[in-house]
Amino acid sequence: MRQSHRLNNIGLINRDKVITFNFNGKLYQGYEGDTLASALLANGVHLVGRSFKYHRPRGFIGAGVDEPNAKLQVTINGHSEPNINATEIELVDGLSATSQNCWPSVEFDIGAINNFLKRFFPAGFYYKTFMWPKSFWYKVYEPFIRKAAGLGVASLERDKERYEHKFEYCDLLVTGSGPSGLASAYAAAKNGAKVILAEDKPRYGGTLLTDDVSIDNMSGKDWSEKIISELKTMPNVTLKNRSQVFGYYDHNMMVMFERVGDHLSNKSKYTPRQRLWYIRAKETILSTGSIERPIVFGNNDTPGVVLSSAAKEYMKVYGVLVGRKPIIFTNNDSAYETAFEFKKNNVEPIILDTREEHDSEIVQEAKNKGIQIKFSYGVIVANGYKKVKSAKIGKLTKDKKSFESTETINCDCICVSGFWTPTVHLASQSGNKLKFDEKIDAFIPDKSKQNEKTIGAANGSFTLQETIKSGFKTGSELSSKITDKNNENKIPTVTETKYSVHDKFWCMPLPKNENPKRFVDFQNDVAVSDIEIALREGYRSIEHVKRYTTLGMATDQGRTSNLNGLQMVSNIENKIVPEVGHTTFRPPFTPITIGTIVGREVGMEFMPTRKTPMHEWHEKNNAVFVDAGAWKRPRYYKQGNETLLEASKREAKNVRENVGICDVTTLGKIDIKGPDAAEFLNRVYTNAWLKLPVGKARYGVMLREDGMIMDDGTTTRISENHYHMTTTTAQAANVLSHLEYYLQIVWPELNVNVVSTTEQWAGAAIAGPKSRDMLSKLFPDLDVSNEALPFMGYIESNLFGVPARIFRISFSGELAYEVNVESNYGLFMWEKMMEIGKEFNNQPYGTEALSTLRIEMGHVAGPELDGRTIPQDVSLDGLVSKKKDFIGKNSLGKEAFTLENRQKIVGLVPTDRKSSIPEGSHLVENEKAKLPNLKLGHVSSSCWSVENNNPFSLAIVNDGKNMIGKKLFAVSPLKNTSIEVEIISSHYVDPEGKRVRS
Amino acid sequence: MLHINCPFCGLRAQKEFAYGGDATVKRPEINKEVSKEEWDNFVYMRKSPRGKHIELWHHISGCRQWFKVQRDTATHEIFKTAKMSEEIV
Incomplete structure (x- = not known):
């Protein structure tokens, strides 16, 4: 297959490796080292997409991150992703791409009818049109607009690729490997600094790869290769290509996006697709270069209109001609080099220069090469629908507001150059207030805010001599501050063409009686007329103009459009650009994948899993687990085909009738030691703690300073100055922080230390009328009688040789104990309990039965x-x-806390004694009342009472116990239920609490 | 992400810390009469200054010490960090 627009003998691609790829169902060939864009252009394909609003045919404008149009749906390795910049994705075996935002095809797109209706779609169209009737928005307008808008299609399948995060520290981060980046990285590396050099593209060198310059008698490309190969040998240097620093955050932290795997045809299973770097740099050099600015003219979005720098890059890096009959349309000198490159490859360009006839060095050179130049000329309209066929050009009058003459000339591409825009995004993100540089008509960084320095083209310096010099100087200065070394660098000699002044002209006037669209923002289809409308309608702030017209709001963040937009506003408003100001630059500089942001924290790796020492046993015995924070707790132990309700009823019933054991390892445990421990507890808990004897436990409630309950649990006095506190599973971490806060900040005079021992102890609760019998078998030498180990008593003993702590505490309301052993013996303890408990019909019970038991007892x-x-x-x-x-x-x-009718806890039973009451139901007097129906309270916990064999709930209701006997409705709009309930006491079982003391 | 200098452990990433509010708030003394107004001020009333602010941070994934940080709430610049026993002036 012939690549119709590929040049021989030029380019940095590997012609030995041919790569076949699929675009819109057709097979094409390119070479290794191509981007998808260069490979398509090599095959003469310009039409790659349809525009966002009008569905106009669109082609490539840039050759890198500046590209606003060529966003494709790309599939590699079966992984499909929308909105991929064709100018950035490298060609790889098996790559397949399709155009977006078009149906049925990019060649014939039904949506293009919008283009003919364009006068009905001005700025603010959606805001104005879809306002009434209000009810239409949600059901009619929004779904319709959503369907019509948007670019590619996100996959609904799970992303199988691997993404990684990396954290790195360095002395100096250099962002961009153009001339200034290379020089500064080199100087800093020579001073022994730890340097990271990041380059967005696969090849290092930036403009050195395309500019016609000589450094120390080497070409720019050779010089950059020499510097890179030397940097590669230095252990203090990390070189990262395919890596975009996209965000500059506080305290000099940069975030970088590295494309690791997509360009590899044989990727190993463990190679990540992309990697996110968090880089904390002592100093940062922003050598991000500049992006060429287009000139606005009629139908300037027609495929075949490209930036002149992109045309040059396609030739010099990829050996690809964007056209064979090019017009070079410029307001400055730099585009002349593109003309020279065409000429070198036997293509005759014609230069239209908006400036009046002048005789600079480069004009002379063009004339010597026999290139035709038309001064005071510009392109008025590009003709051709899916590809440029000709251009109507015109000679501008002196005031540049109309034309002296017009003519139409044939062409197949228009290479446009409106001078250069420094890439100041990172500097602005760092907090640097930008300033407007009238010499270059663009914003450049002002005073550094963080430890950042912007150099080279990004700082508005467009001569190589100056750029390389400032690179060496800045790299050397910043690094010697850190390393204290000052290596002398020989600044290389540079030969380059001297540029003359650019023309302050960026928008071609319209010819009489013609009204073609002149686009400012290609990706969001914002034309000059839209900006005019916004201003006419009273929008003045540039931020408002941006939002009303959507100028610069697309994924390309207005890289090619912002300055032209500002210029237009300032022209119409008769202001100078710095008065208009600029919109905010926000990260990310380029779109990054969600996968990279998430990294490895997906699925099981989303957060750590905490397992108790008995976990394996639970698994083997058909436990169904429930998440309790990071913990996995058995919810119930499934027997046969049991449901959750059946299993929890069985387990709870067995506790009430026989004995059950429950894994309570997850409860928070805090060791409290020190002579002032009792005083501390006395301040932390609402009840009295000073007189708790050694060997006794007490239930306590702790509050926040605003009076709300923070947590509850038991604390046991192990010895004179040693307490063992338990917290709920959920609040364990908060309670520890709370205690530390008071000990370290409020009462540092208290001599107390706290430490979490949650992981150190495995715990099992033994509950039920037969628990004492079982305990006596577990500890045959121990007196476990009610007298020796009364309710809230504590004893230390040993469980078949293993030291154990025995607490007589109860959550279930039954006679119950809790045994703790060191975590390593947790499984041993559990298995012993299961073995010895057999004769008492012992069964394990999970959190569901645990809840049932505590709810029907009225325990909160x-x-x-x-x-x-x-x-x-x-x-x-x-x-x-x-x-x-x-x-x-x-x-x-507080008054509200002491009100007579304040909300209080009560119990609820359904009047039919059958219907389960959903938790979260609202309690109302009249289920049929008009909304808003006054809520009297809510259902907090629900269970099936095994003691009474009917549903029972706890609720918090206004006027609390005074409501007992009343009937209300528990309404759940979520479950669509309404159940009549009767209010009863919250203590449904054993209200006197006899069992725990038996 | 902030880079915070824990007075006990050195410079660490913000991820390791938890924010703890205004460090200049003093809890009324325990076991002492306190007016309703003084108590409510302590529990609820906080200033939200733009600029320098002395605040508490807790090194939860580190030494578990609470300490003071003087930070600019607008720029996030951190001027000083100090142990609870030290004053920031």
Whole structure:
């Protein structure tokens, strides 16, 4: 297959390796080292997409990150991704790409009818049109607009690729490997600094690869290769190509996006596709270069209109001609080099220079080469629908507002150059306020805000001599501050053409009686007329003009359009550009994949999984697990075809009738030691702690300073100055931070230390009327009688040789114990309990049965202690000391907290004794009342009472116990249920609490 | 992401820390009478200054010490960090 527009003998591609790829269902060939864009252009393909709003045919404009049009749906390795810049993706075996935003095909797109209706789609069209009727927005307009807009299609399948994160520190990060980047990285490396040099493209060198210059008698490309090969040998240098620094954050942290795997045809299983780097640099050099600015003219979006620098890059790097009959349309000298390159490859260009006839060095050179130049000329309209066929050009009058004459000339591409825009995004993100440089008509960085320095073209210096000099100087200065070394560098001699002044002219006037679209922002289809409308309608701030017209809001962030937009606003408003100001530059500089942001934190790796020492046993015994924070807890142990409800009923019933064991390792455990430990607990908990004897446990409630309950649990006095605190599983980390806060900040005079021991102890609760019998078998030498080990008692013993702590505490309301052993013995303890418990019909029970047991006893837990309840609300008034002070006490006197009819805990049963009440249901008096129906309370916890064999719930309801006996409706709009309930006491089982003390 | 100098561990990434609010707020003394107004000020009233702010941070994924940070709330510049026992002036 012939590549119709490929040149011989030029380019940096590997012609030995032919790559076949698929574009819109057709096979093409390119070479290794091509981008998808250069390979398509080599085959003469310009039409690659349809525009966003008008569905106009679009082709390539740039050759890199500046490209606004060529966003394709690209599939590599079966992985499909939308909105990929064809100018950035490298050609690889098996690559297949399709055009976006067109149907049925890019060649024939039905949506292009919008182009003929374009006068009906001005700026603000959507805002103005889809306002009324209001109800239409949600159901009619929005779905329709959403379908019509958008670019590619995101895959609904799971992303199977691997993405990684990397954290790195360095002395100096250099962003961009053009002349200034290479010089500064080299100088800093020579001073021994730890340097990272990042280059967005696969090849290092930036403009050195395309500019006609000589450095120390070498071509730019050879010089850059020499510097790179030397840097590669230095251990203090990290070179990263295909890596875009896209964000500059606080404290000199940069985030970089590295394309690791997409260009490899044989990628190993463990090679990530992309990698995100977090780089903390002591100093940063921003050598990000500049992007060519287009000149706006009629139908300037026709395929075949390209930036002149891109045309040159396609020739010099890829050996590709963008056309054989080029017009070079420029307001400055730099585009002349593109003309020379065409000429070198036997193509005759014609230069249209908007400036009046002048005789600079480069004009002379063009004349010597016999290139035709038309001064004071510009392109008025590009003709051709899917490809440029000819151009109407005109000689501008002196004021440049109309034409002296016009003519039409044939051409197949228009290479346009409107001078250069420094890439200041990173500098601006760092907090640097930009300033307008009238010499170059663009914004450049002002005073450094963080440790950043911008050099080279990014700083508005467009001569190589100056750029290389400042590169060496800055690299050397910044690094010697860090390394204290000052290596002398010989600044190379540079030969380059001297440029004359550019023309301050960026928008061609319209000819009489013609009104072609003149696009400013290609990706969002924003034309000159749209900006005019916005200004006419009163939008003045550039930020408002941006949002109203969507100028610069596309994925290319207005890289080629912002300055032209600003210039237009300032022209119409008769202001100078710095008065208009610029819009905000935000990260990311280029779009990055969600996969890279997420990295490896997907699926099981999203967060750590905490397993108890008994986890393996639970797994083997058909436990169904539930997540409790990072913990996995058995929810129930499934027998046969049991449902959750059946299993939890069986397990809970067995606790009430026989004995059950529950893995309570996940409870938070905090060791508290020190002579002031008792005093500390006395301040932390609402109840009194000073008189708790050694060998006794106590239940306590702790508040926040605003009076709301923070957590509850038992704390046991192990010895004189040593306490063992338990917290709920969910609050363990918060309680530790809370205790540390008071010990370190509020009461540093208290001599107390706290440390988490959650991971150190494995715990098992033994609950049920037969638990004492079972315990006596587990500890045959121990007196476990009610007298020796009473309710809230504590004993240390050993479990078949393993040291154990035995607490007589109960969450289930039954006679119960909790045994702790060192974590390593957790499984041993559990298996012993299962073995010895057999004769007492012992069964393990999970969190569902655990909840059932505590709910029907009226014990509160997380759903009741939700940060909105004070002790009085949940029947814990008895634990609030009136005598002593404690955290949050002063808040409890608040008027709202002492109201007679304040919300309080109650119990609920459905009047039919059958219907389960969904948790979260609202309690209302009249289920049929008009909305908003006054809510009297809410259902916090629900279970099936095994004791009474009917549903039972806990609820927090206004006026609390005074409501007992009343009937209300529990309404759940989520479950679409409404259940009549009767309010009863929250203590549904054993209200006197006899069992725990038996 | 901020780079915070823990007075005990040195420069660490923000990820390791938790923010703890205004460091200049003093809790009324325990076991002492406190006016309703003073108490409410302590519990609820916080200034939200633009500029220098002395605040608490907790090195939760490190030494677990609370300490003071003087930070500019607008620019995120950190001027000083100090142990709780030290003053920032």
